[in-house]
Amino acid sequence: MTFEEAKKRPDYKFVLNGIESDIEDIRNNYMKRLYENGDPERGIAILEIGYVDIEVNLMTYEQVGEHPGDKRPIINYFSCIKCGDNEDDWRSDDYVDHDINVNWESDNWAEQLERDMFEALDKYVAENGYSYDHAN
Secondary structure (H helix, E strand, O other), X not given: OOHHHHHHOOOEEEEEOOHHHHHHHHXXXXXXXXXXXXXXXXXXXXXXXXXXXXXXXXXXXXXXXXXXXXXXXXXXXXXXXXXXXXXXXXXXXXXXXXXXXXXXXXXXXXXXXHHHHHHHHHHHHHHHOOOOOOOO
C-alpha cells in the first residue's frame, strides 16, 4: 500500500496529540519540561490504519538512566495492534525499529512525520505479518 492509498482509507487517522508543544524544545535539543524522574511523553502523535497504529514517544537520555542531567530528546515509535472489533481491543505490541526521518526545523515537520510514521508502520506490519483489515 502506498501512502496516498492509505490516506484514502476510511479508517486512516493521523493526529498530533501534544507533540506540537514540544517542537521548540526538540529543535533546541533540550527538553525543558521533561524531568529525570518524570514520565516520558507517550502517544504524542498517532497514526492509526485499521487494526494497527504507530505512536510517537518522547523521553530524554536522563530519563532512561544513561546520562544524568542530559535533557536531549529521544524520539521513537511504538506500535499497538487491535485484537478484536471493539475499541477496548487494542493492546501494546512493541517498539518499532526505525530511524526517524523528519527535519524538525522545517515548517512542514508534521507532514514529514505523518509520512515517516506511515513508512515505519507499513514496514512493521509486513515484517510481523499483521493486517490493516482484520484483527491481529
